[in-house]
Amino acid sequence: MTRIAFIGGGNMARSLIGGLLKTGISASAMTVAEPRAEARQELGRDFGVACFAESRLAAAEAQVLVLAVKPQIMPALQGELRDTLQRNRPMLISIAAGVRVDQLERWFGGLLPIVRCMPNTPALIGAGATGLYANARVSPPQRAQAQHILDAVGLTQWINDEALMDTVTAVSGSGPAYFFAVVEALEDAAVAQGMPRETARALAAQTCLGAGRMLTESGEDPGELRRRVTSPNGTTQAALESFAADGLPRIVSRAVAAATQRGVDMAAALDNAS
């Protein structure tokens, strides 16, 4: 039985643990390191996993360590985990935004198999999207193991060029927030025209779900799906022309560039701090 230790028991770790339990992995195969006593209690109560305040205790028997702390905390884990990593040589799976494989190798040891991945919050409901990148030390069975862990919470895509992991973060990692922001704006626009907020929210949210399902279930190109909604000189065309006049593609591409750059900058700040 592969033993998996989660270092950090926050939102993303909870979604992965919940997903893995649903795939049939036993709670006894998982441990969690989490400094907050209340969070440890909740993890034990909700999932039946053993929780520890100290990382080295949670990691002691694990073949896989999922590093699920905030990027800024990552360098501090090296002291807590050094002995365990030297003894067991587990595979590390980092889900931290921005943090590069060469940084993880510097902090935790260059000989370790390391997978850098970027999930997103829909993982909480099993509808996540994750990009994964592996260093050369990850064996084919370990690659399959890493994929199995992330498959438990949604779709996975391997990325061969690590530089594109910051793009993954900017597209699917942060992406749910973009759609929430569009739904908020749609809702506000409807309210401004006199619609009750509850009705506006229900219509906007269900439209987001319906469009997402058509995209993922029909196999059709998004452009084709858009054209099918757009009657010549109809209402959709009026809205899309307004989007085009306001430069929607440029707005989106600038936002994605800003998010990508922030990931790069976050990693650079860790270089300077560690």
Ligand SMILES: NC(=O)C1=CN([C@@H]2O[C@H](COP(=O)(O)OP(=O)(O)OC[C@H]3O[C@@H](n4cnc5c(N)ncnc54)[C@H](O)[C@@H]3O)[C@@H](O)[C@H]2O)C=CC1
């Ligand atoms: N929230 C999001 O949309 C996404 C977040 N991520 C990444 O996932 C990571 C975790 O994010 P969340 O789960 O949202 O954060 P979170 O704040 O919910 O969880 C982090 C947990 O780590 C714990 N922690 C702090 N110091 C620790 C230590 N020394 N040892 C063990 N645990 C420690 C904290 O108490 C907290 O419970 C971050 O690196 C983030 O970049 C990745 C994809 C999406």
Ligand SMILES: O=C(O)[C@@H]1CCC=N1
């Ligand atoms: O905003 C962030 O930095 C994290 C990474 C992706 C989603 N949330």
